[in-house]
Amino acid sequence: MSVMEKLPGLREITGNIPEEFHEAVNEKKKCRLHNRVFESDHYRKIRILYYDGGPNTQVFNSLLYPRYCHDLPVLGIDFLAFGKKKHLTVMDFQPLHEGGSPHAFDFEPSLRSIKSRYPELGGRMSTKFYDETQFFSPEMLFARFEDPSIVSDKLLPAFKEYLASHIGMVKGDRPNPEVEGKMRERQREYDIYSAERDPATGMFAGMFGKEWADNFVYDHLFELSRQ
Known part of the structure; x- marks a missing residue:
């Protein structure tokens, strides 16, 4: 939040989503989910979710979508802790173009420089849920530890550097109205891909019910019913 508060035109828009998606609690299973949404001059949507399942499960998930006038990748963040020992980290500038076509800015060299300083976060993702050749870059931070x-x-320092790099990239990009149609299409394709594969849907269903989980993932997390 201390970084986001410096974004030009930052506005919280959590009130625009159904109240049932602001927070969900299961007292019996001692878990809760808290969710906030923002926008700024450069980002059309910044979604921040925290799931607190007590000592067994802790999840931080966030997506930062540049406005459609920016031909740039989405910033995706997933930090998970299971118990006190098992941790899973995924953070990436998620490219939206097919076939490795470049965005308006070549972000990989700057990420490669950051990633090289944190070899512990340089693992490879399994193919159980996602295909790393689609909507993932070679410079993804991935680790199990x-x-x-x-x-x-x-x-924490790698997260701060990736976040600062993405914000700097978006703020430094000149808006281009000619790319809006394509970026709207590709961000939707990204949302469809992510919603269909998100393993969190099953966890949410187990804690808050299948209907709530499906509506939350498809209508809010990825807004597929409104795109």
Whole structure:
């Protein structure tokens, strides 16, 4: 939030989504979900979600979508902790073009420089849920680890650098109305791909009910009913 508050024109728009999606609680299973949404002059949507399942499960998930006039990747973030030892980290500038076509800015060299300083976060993603050749870059931060010190010593600084890099890239890009149609289409394709594969849907269904989970994922997380 301290970084986001510096974004030009930052506005919270959580009130624009159904109240049932602001927060969900299961007292019996001792878990809760908290969700906030923002927009700014450069980002059409910044979604921040935290799932608190007690000591067994902690999840931070966020997506930052540039406005359609920016031919740039989405910033995707997933940090998960299961118990006190199992951690999973995914963070990437997620390219939207097919076939490796470049965006308006070649972001990979700057990410490669950051990633090289954190070899603990340079793993490979499995193909169980996602295909890393679609909507993922070669410079994705990915790791499974058990040492909790990696969170503060490696993950936190890498997260800050990736976030600052994405914000700097978007703020430095000149809006181009000619790309709006294409970027609207590709962001929707990204949402469809993500919604169909998101493993969190099953977890939400188990905690808050299948109907709520489906509506939350398809109508809010990825807004497919409104696009």
